[in-house]
Amino acid sequence: MAAFHLAVGSVYGAAEHTAEQLAAYLTEQGHQVQWIEGDDPQAIVDAAEGVLLVITSTTGSGDLPDTLAPLFFALRERFPMLPGLRYGVIALGDSSYGETFCGAGRQFDELLAELGAKRVGERLQIDACETFAPEEEALKWLPQWLSQLEPQPVNAD
Ligand SMILES: Cc1cc2nc3c(=O)[nH]c(=O)nc-3n(C[C@H](O)[C@H](O)[C@H](O)COP(=O)(O)O)c2cc1C
Secondary structure, X not given: XXXXXXXXXXXXXXXXXXXXXXXXXXXXXXOEEEEOOOOOOHHHHHHHHXXXXXXXXXXXXXXXXXXXXXXXXXXXXHOOOOOOOEEEEEEEEOHHHHHHOOHHHHHHHHHHHHOOOEEOOOOEEEEOOOOOOHHHHHHHHHHHHHHOOOOOOOOOO
């Protein structure tokens, strides 16, 4: 069982709804779920005790939603090294936006990698051109993503 820290960026609610569905699944499976609120980068540092899952749509031209952008910029400013942090990214976007497709998820992924965090599996990109139900794609992806999480080392003390 693991503790999952969820950071969510959403404008119109699709990413938020997706995150709620994932949280319900994780809870059913016996995991802990903690929602990251606000813009204190310490919440990302603290997530290293478990696993971070970033779930974000993209707005503007490859931009992060206002619900997640302050945390992203504060994290980039403080720039804590996070070698012990494992994370996953679910990016919602629309491929008709071309080069900025899923840009917010990509930016968060790149920042975490720069900070030394380790992504588990591939980033999931969900295209609004292909589905009206992003939560269904995310729920299909989740079990195989969970299976890639290595067991946490047991403290023998
Ligand atoms: C004004 C606006 C700008 C958008 N810009 C992008 C973009 O640059 N890249 C992208 O992949 N999707 C873009 N999208 C698509 C959204 O990311 C996508 O529809 C997503 O599913 C919305 O999720 P949400 O309801 O959680 O905000 C944009 C949507 C809107 C309405």
